[in-house]
Amino acid sequence: MKITIIGCYSAMPKIGNNLSSQVIEIQNEIFLIDCGEGTQVGLRKNKVKFSRIKHIFISHLHGDHYFGLIGLICTFSLLNRSADLNIYGPTGIKDLIINQIKASSSWTKYRLIFHELCSEKSESIFISDYIQVFTIPLSHRIYTNGFLFKEINLPRKINIDAVHDSNVSIAYSNKLKQGFDVVNENGILINNHLLTFEGFSPKSYAYCSDTEYHESIVKVISNCDALYHESTFLEKHKVLSKTTKHSTAKQAGKIARLANVNLLILGHYSSRYDNINDFKTEAETEFNNVLLSEDNKIIEI
Amino acid sequence: MKITIIGCYSAMPKIGNNLSSQVIEIQNEIFLIDCGEGTQVGLRKNKVKFSRIKHIFISHLHGDHYFGLIGLICTFSLLNRSADLNIYGPTGIKDLIINQIKASSSWTKYRLIFHELCSEKSESIFISDYIQVFTIPLSHRIYTNGFLFKEINLPRKINIDAVHDSNVSIAYSNKLKQGFDVVNENGILINNHLLTFEGFSPKSYAYCSDTEYHESIVKVISNCDALYHESTFLEKHKVLSKTTKHSTAKQAGKIARLANVNLLILGHYSSRYDNINDFKTEAETEFNNVLLSEDNKIIEI
Numbered sequence: 001m002k003i004t005i006i007g008c009y010s011a012m013p014k015i016g017n018n019l020s021s022q023v024i025e026i027q028n029e030i031f032l033i034d035c036g037e038g039t040q041v042g043l044r045k046n047k048v049k050f051s052r053i054k055h056i057f058i059s060h061l062h063g064d065h066y067f068g069l070i071g072l073i074c075t076f077s078l079l080n081r082s083a084d085l086n087i088y089g090p091t092g093i094k095d096l097i098i099n100q101i102k103a104s105s106s107w108t109k110y111r112l113i114f115h116e117l118c119s120e121k122s123e124s125i126f127i128s129d130y131i132q133v134f135t136i137p138l139s140h141r142i143y144t145n146g147f148l149f150k151e152i153n154l155p156r157k158i159n160i161d162a163v164h165d166s167n168v169s170i171a172y173s174n175k176l177k178q179g180f181d182v183v184n185e186n187g188i189l190i191n192n193h194l195l196t197f198e199g200f201s202p203k204s205y206a207y208c209s210d211t212e213y214h215e216s217i218v219k220v221i222s223n224c225d226a227l228y229h230e231s232t233f234l235e236k237h238k239v240l241s242k243t244t245k246h247s248t249a250k251q252a253g254k255i256a257r258l259a260n261v262n263l264l265i266l267g268h269y270s271s272r273y274d275n276i277n278d279f280k281t282e283a284e285t286e287f288n289n290v291l292l293s294e295d296n297k298i299i300e301i
Numbered sequence: 302m303k304i305t306i307i308g309c310y311s312a313m314p315k316i317g318n319n320l321s322s323q324v325i326e327i328q329n330e331i332f333l334i335d336c337g338e339g340t341q342v343g344l345r346k347n348k349v350k351f352s353r354i355k356h357i358f359i360s361h362l363h364g365d366h367y368f369g370l371i372g373l374i375c376t377f378s379l380l381n382r383s384a385d386l387n388i389y390g391p392t393g394i395k396d397l398i399i400n401q402i403k404a405s406s407s408w409t410k411y412r413l414i415f416h417e418l419c420s421e422k423s424e425s426i427f428i429s430d431y432i433q434v435f436t437i438p439l440s441h442r443i444y445t446n447g448f449l450f451k452e453i454n455l456p457r458k459i460n461i462d463a464v465h466d467s468n469v470s471i472a473y474s475n476k477l478k479q480g481f482d483v484v485n486e487n488g489i490l491i492n493n494h495l496l497t498f499e500g501f502s503p504k505s506y507a508y509c510s511d512t513e514y515h516e517s518i519v520k521v522i523s524n525c526d527a528l529y530h531e532s533t534f535l536e537k538h539k540v541l542s543k544t545t546k547h548s549t550a551k552q553a554g555k556i557a558r559l560a561n562v563n564l565l566i567l568g569h570y571s572s573r574y575d576n577i578n579d580f581k582t583e584a585e586t587e588f589n590n591v592l593l594s595e596d597n598k599i600i601e602i
Contacts, residue, residue, distance in 0.1 A: 012376040013342050037338055037372045041314050061404040063375045067368075071338045074364045075313040092404050099400065103362040103393050105443050142406050 001301040006042035008267035008293040027130040039068035058089030060144035138211035151202035213251040227261040230268035249279040253286030267293035302602040307343035309568035309594040340369035359390030361445035392417040439512035452503035514552040528562040531569035550580040554587030568594035
């Protein structure tokens with residue numbers, strides 16, 4: 001599982017401060033989370049192939065999380081995309097996008113499929129052979145979801161020697177990875193577990209932005225391998241974090257501790273702070289494995 | 302009159318290729334024309350003070366000319382702007398912007414004043430003491446206007462020696478610049494022309510993007526000091542320019558010649574071309590004073 005931070009700053013784009021956007025690569029699929037203004041240039045800087053983006057998840061309809069989406073959709077059109085594009089976001093996102101397309105008379109030649117979200121409870125919104133995505137209901141000034149990416153049914157690893165010794169054709173490798181028993185070249189059914197090892201242990205990643213301190217997310221994200229939790233403010237601006245419904249770095253650390261995650265990644269920094277290391281120091285008073293997100297940083301989980 | 306090219310490329314933002322946007326400074330007022338994605342970062346790079354922007358002109362509702370507007374409006378809010386902001390653009394622009402503000406529940410504390418345009422004829426849309434702005438109806442795939450900025454009633458220059466010799470108080474300097482006769486300290490009315498010189502000759506600047514070759518603009522822009530005319534394509538892609546209703550560099554040159562302007566500025570280049578000098582060479586077959594716009598270039602007229 002690989003996370004590319006396209007942008008990790010809040011509010012407004014500045015020279016050298018990209019807005020919220022991340023690319024998650026899992027099992028050869030890539031997912032885009034949030035899409036602030038400037039995201040498409042950020043994707044190019046990080047050499048993300050546009051054609052590989054098939055699912056975009058938008059946490060909420062504050063501009064720093066989605067104003068880059070309409071431009072990206074139009075760019076896909078200009079690049080003659082034909083593959084479907086799935087967009088998951090709050091109810092209302094479809095009208096906002098479609099009305100802008102309508103005004104420009106530039107309909108996409110590919111299919112735009114909107115999955116509008118309104119539930120206040122965590123729900124499964126995407127599932128494929130190896131990946132499932134759930135919403136994480138957050139508490140912000142407007143309706144907001146985080147997203148939990150979980151590997152599921154990971155492929156088993158083939159025991160090449162056993163496959164050879166058992167006279168099984170390598171053409172069955174996909175079946176074997178999926179856990180099926182197969183028939184060998186002598187017509188005998190061979191138990192999958194004799195031909196494969198356990199796969200990698202499934203990983204999970206939770207993206208939580210934007211939100212005030214909200215303990216009820218703990219049960220949804222508990223034990224996940226990595227948690228990105230917003231830390232717009234430091235404790236010295238706790239009053240501001242309350243009125244704007246954002247979190248402090250210390251609060252992010254507390255959520256990470258309560259949820260017993262392995263790694264906490266901080267981000268969505270207010271640009272009022274000169275030194276983002278202060279966020280790490282503050283979160284470490286609550287939790288001891290903290291990483292700072294930075295624009296264009298790659299994090300392997 | 303000073304033009305700052307924030308961006309001059311067409312279609313989609315790329316690393317090092319900014320989308321359409323220009324800042325026009327006239328008589329200490331600044332005007333923003335078009336606002337593609339990334340414009341606000343471009344404005345910062347060019348050290349344009351956000352608080353000085355009071356009038357934004359949007360040529361048409363293709364994304365490369367206005368997708369950066371909603372973000373700029375929100376940034377103004379975050380910076381606690383209180384001054385009115387006037388937006389001039391095609392009918393429909395108000396709903397597109399307001400619906401995005403509504404979805405984010407982030408109303409601006411300053412007044413947003415929309416001037417929606419629908420006329421097919423050139424009309425005056427802004428006038429102040431020294432500046433008047435007219436639309437230039439263009440011919441593109443959707444309703445599009447260029448904008449003609451004209452200096453008017455330029456202040457007269459004060460003849461300091463004459464003012465002193467005539468015993469006139471310097472407190473009258475504004476009245477004098479505006480052409481009024483004034484009373485001196487002995488109670489005698491002095492003719493303005495004895496105390497002032499002619500002001501600078503008024504300049505004019507026409508912005509024409511996007512448009513196919515459209516001779517009927519010539520009468521609107523004739524004799525202007527500088528003409529920015531889009532040149533998305535070179536003649537070798539003339540077929541493409543026709544189907545997309547854009548112009549070639551040669552056609553831009555021809556319009557400049559027919560309109561008898563002083564300077565032609567090219568821009569809105571398709572990023573398919575490696576060398577923008579080819580646009581200049583081609584336009585020069587029709588007109589001999591051609592300048593290439595480039596991102597972050599300043600042009601004094």
